[in-house]
Amino acid sequence: MATNQAPPGAEKWVPSHPADLGELKQAAAQCEGCQLHVDATQTVFGRGAPDARVVFVGEQPGDVEDQQGLPFVGPAGRVLRDAVEEAGIEVPWVYITNAVKHFRFEMRGKRRIHQTPGPAHITACRPWLVAEFALLKPEIVVVLGATAAKALLGPSFRxxxxxxxxxxxxASAHHPEDFPVDDAQAVATIHPSAVLRADDRDAAYRGLVDDLKVARAALKG
Structure with missing residues (x-):
């Protein structure tokens, strides 16, 4: 769906009253803050422990996630789960979400091919990420890939x-006033889908695990 107008953004769909993560997820299911909702099957909101010690932020849902309505349940999700386990980060410590909550794709024959979200999609979806962080108090924020880095750490971050x-x-956030998490730290790494695309998957996977070990070592206790 092509348009020259900036999308309205998700703000009007975010509850104005205090809401928990479950209520945010229900509200996000109705979001029409950008044009991606038109072709996507459903909103894919974050999931995990409300008291998570580690928050993972990825790019957007993929084809499998769009169909199932859950983040990181496709091939990249399996890579991430393996890497998280190998790094010693326990599942009950984790909350995982995406910077953009709808799947952006183009059709090639009968296949839906991933397209990277643009700046307008990141900006439009930002209120959901801000609302999630308002309820989460992690020790570590793990930023997965370039799109999440642009959303959280700014367009110049590499x-x-x-x-x-x-x-x-x-302090490292693009708009720190939107993410009032005290005494936390961040670690950026590749998106697990980059492992699947790498010429040397073993090396790419080892690099991902090593980065996640940095996050694990920074946890208290």
């Missing part, structure tokens, strides 16, 4: 330059 490094959070 994952390839700064991956695997601990950064203060929210």
């Amino acid at each position: 994952v390839t330059r700064s991956r695997g490094q601990l950064m203060p959070w929210p």
Whole structure:
């Protein structure tokens, strides 16, 4: 769906009253803040522990996630789960979400092919991410890939330059006033889908695990 107008954004769908994560998810199911909702099957909201110690933020749902309505349940999700386990991060510690909550794709024959969300989609969906972070108080924020980095750390941030490094959070955030998480840190790394696309998958996977070990080591206790 092509348009020259900026999308209205998700703000009007975000509850104005205090809401928990379950209520946010229900509200997000109705979101029409950008044109991606037209072709996507459904909104794919975050999931995990409300008291998560580690929050993972990825790009957007993929084809499998769009069909199932859950983040990181496709091939990239399996890579991430393996890497999280190998890094020693326990599942009950984790909340996982995406910067953009609808699947952006183009049709090639009968296949839906992933397209990277644009700046307008990231901006339109930002209120959901802000609302999630208002309820989450993690020790570590793990930023998965370039799109999540643009949403959280700003357009000039380069994952390839700064991956695997601990950064203060929210001081490192693009708009720190939107992410009032005290005494937390951030680690940026590649998106697990990059492992699947890599010429040397083993090396790419090891790099992902090493970055997640940095996050694990930074957890208290």
